[in-house]
Amino acid sequence: MIALNGETISIVLFFVGVYGLIARRNIIKSIMSISIMQVAIILYFVSTNAAPGSVPPIGDVNQMLLAADPLPQALMITDIVIGIGVTAAGLTLFIHLYHRFGSTNWQKVMKKRNRHD
Template sequence: MVTINGESISILLFFVGVYGLIARQNIIKSIMSISIMQVAIILYFITTNIAPGSVPPIGDVAQTLQVADPLPQALMITDIVIGIGVTAAGLTMFIHLYHRYGSTNWQKVMKKRNRHD
């Protein structure tokens, strides 16, 4: 029996993203799938090393007994920034791609590209 916790949900979400990448031909949906994968990774990381009842490692935690592991949270701040950058760059490139080929479909875009070659 698989319990419903951060780990199992995030792995499920990750493969939802992978499914989207494989099955959807729309370029925007591909970029969305990548975002879903990133959200899954973030969820996975921040549920690492957290005991029930622990507090986030922010501010004055000297009196608290259980503090969540700060490292994955610090790493995820970096990853959120990278994720935003990647999505923004992907969408910007998509705008240019759309202007040039006039389609949002990977297959059609590929055919048009090969005609140019």
Template sequence: MSAGEVVSFLIFFIGLYGLIAKKNIVKSIISLEVMETAVILYFISCGFKAGALPPIGDVSPHLMADPLPQALMITAIVIGVSSTAIALTMYIHLYRKYGTENWEEAMKKRVK
């Protein structure tokens, strides 16, 4: 297991702790982003090959870096930014409607 994979597991569980322990909506959104970053780091570090060359030009296939994990992670970054924008938009609407940043208080006000 490489150092990048170990660090990605550590970062993922830090984000998971933040998601479970915090009742603040903004901190929950940030924790989800931390977890997403850890997953991206994991897949990039799994696809890393020391001494690999970019797949541009006349490169031998056994020396070439696999571009698929990198392309998928760029897509994951774009989707992550979009989902964060949607989550923050929903948070703004919820805050304007209920006047709280706490999950539990918003649920109590919603039931009333």
């Protein structure tokens, strides 16, 4: 049986996001799938960096040899902020497309867009 650790869960989540991106024609579901993929990548990097017995890299100087590497954690915090910005931009574009074309379906929006151009 496959062990349910952070890496396994993140890989499954990533492919759930890929499936949602490929199989769904709804713009909102596509944006949600991209967010799921981003969370899966963050979970993967955080879980691969976590060594057994490591402590947070703050506080007591005597335990700094056991401290976890702070660089991946800082990069993942940056990635979370960038992901929020990308999701907000995607939702803003969705609202604009919905007001302009009146649909949440990618194919209907593309057909109506080709008629407008």
